[in-house]
Amino acid sequence: MEARPPAELGDEELVALAQKSSREAFEVLVERYKQKAYRVAFDFTRDREEAKDLSQEAFLRAFSHLKRFDLRASFYTWLYRILVNLCLDYGRRRGRISLEPWDSKVEQDSSLNGAVDRTPSSPDQKAIASETAREIGKALAALSPKQRTAFLLKNHEGLSIREIAEIMRTAEGTVKAHLHRAVTALRRSLAGFAERVIP
Amino acid sequence: MTKRLQEACKEWGEDLVLYYYGECRDAERSRVERHLEACASCRQLVEDLRALLPGTVRPDDPPQRFWQDYSRELRRKLDAQEEKGLGWKDSLFWLRPWPVVSMATAAVLILALTLTFGRGKWRPQKFLMPDESVLEILPMAENAEFFRAMELLDSLDLLEAAPGLGNGPTRDGGAA
Numbered sequence: 615m616e617a618r619p620p621a622e623l624g625d626e627e628l629v630a631l632a633q634k635s636s637r638e639a640f641e642v643l644v645e646r647y648k649q650k651a652y653r654v655a656f657d658f659t660r661d662r663e664e665a666k667d668l669s670q671e672a673f674l675r676a677f678s679h680l681k682r683f684d685l686r687a688s689f690y691t692w693l694y695r696i697l698v699n700l701c702l703d704y705g706r707r708r709g710r711i712s713l714e715p716w717d718s719k720v721e722q723d724s725s726l727n728g729a730v731d732r733t734p735s736s737p738d739q740k741a742i743a744s745e746t747a748r749e750i751g752k753a754l755a756a757l758s759p760k761q762r763t764a765f766l767l768k769n770h771e772g773l774s775i776r777e778i779a780e781i782m783r784t785a786e787g788t789v790k791a792h793l794h795r796a797v798t799a800l801r802r803s804l805a806g807f808a809e810r811v812i813p
Numbered sequence: 814m815t816k817r818l819q820e821a822c823k824e825w826g827e828d829l830v831l832y833y834y835g836e837c838r839d840a841e842r843s844r845v846e847r848h849l850e851a852c853a854s855c856r857q858l859v860e861d862l863r864a865l866l867p868g869t870v871r872p873d874d875p876p877q878r879f880w881q882d883y884s885r886e887l888r889r890k891l892d893a894q895e896e897k898g899l900g901w902k903d904s905l906f907w908l909r910p911w912p913v914v915s916m917a918t919a920a921v922l923i924l925a926l927t928l929t930f931g932r933g934k935w936r937p938q939k940f941l942m943p944d945e946s947v948l949e950i951l952p953m954a955e956n957a958e959f960f961r962a963m964e965l966l967d968s969l970d971l972l973e974a975a976p977g978l979g980n981g982p983t984r985d986g987g988a989a
Binding site: 637640641644645648649652653656657662665666670673674677678746747750754768769770774775790791793794797798800801804805 | 826827830831833834836858861862865866868869870871872873875879880883884886887888890891894895898
């Protein structure tokens with residue numbers, strides 16, 4: 615039987631090959647997950663260069679520890695776990711999440727649904743959108759690292775509670791509690807903001 | 814999103830968040846929906862989440878060029894890591910698990926063979942310490958005895974020299 619090209623193989627097969635020192639198999643995994651990994655890192659850092667460095671570092675660490683990976687979790691869950699830990703370390707080093715990119719990107723991005731128009735046209739709308747973006751950044755930065763992780767992985771990445779629990783190495787009930795607290799805190803701070811800003 | 818924040822029922826808060834994210838099973842979902850029909854503030858919470866949360870997602874969308882550079886740069890880093898890893902692994906060859914285990918096994922084997930077949934050939938020669946120490950201590954003890962005897966003799970001489978005691982000379986020059 616003819617061997618399938620690595621790009622057609624499943625994650626488990628690629629991991630097994632990479633564990634036998636196949637760089638090609640590992641590079642297929644990189645191509646498969648680099649955008650997702652980058653997106654997670656960007657959620658945490660709001661900085662393109664930092665997100666690139668952190669997601670690449672996650673791949674490098676995965677590669678160097680691949681022989682110890684026992685396939686009990688899926689490859690991407692394991693990769694996300696490495697990446698989230700790197701992002702949390704980055705957050706601890708930085709002290710807080712940068713709010714600046716939220717402001718600078720606001721004109722090209724959407725803003726809060728319902729609170730303001732999605733495509734701000736007038737100077738007033740632009741100002742509100744900018745304020746809203748800043749407020750979202752502040753509200754996310756005020757969350758505890760665990761609440762922020764649960765929220766970003768659920769709300770931004772759409773992972774299931776079970777997957778988030780695996781990544782955070784905690785019980786599903788704990789993830790639910792973190793998510794609930796995060797959403798409640800965000801709603802409270804953004805509702806307070808809407809009250810102040812929207813006439 | 815409502816401007817005035819309406820607090821939802823406390824006991825339903827977590828369920829409502831899970832309901833919003835579609836993380837409820839059928840039975841739970843029906844239960845939450847029944848509650849929502851009856852409770853305006855919980856309904857408001859779910860509406861707020863629908864209005865608020867999608868707007869918090871602001872993904873970055875880098876150009877194609879970025880992804881080409883990303884892969885090239887990562888390949889270079891992997892090369893560097895492999896080279897570094899090989900050098901590092903070579904230098905720590907003796908700390909790898911299997912050489913450590915085999916060396917420890919060999920050491921235990923040699924010790925066992927030595928103890929089994931070497932018994933009787935090797936006599937402990939350095940265990941003379943108690944005798945040696947006794948030999949060293951004895952002369953010291955004898956010296957101590959000697960000096961104690963000397964002190965006693967001195968005391969006797971003093972007693973003898975004391976007037977009115979023993980055989981010392983009397984005031985009148987005669988023997989006592």
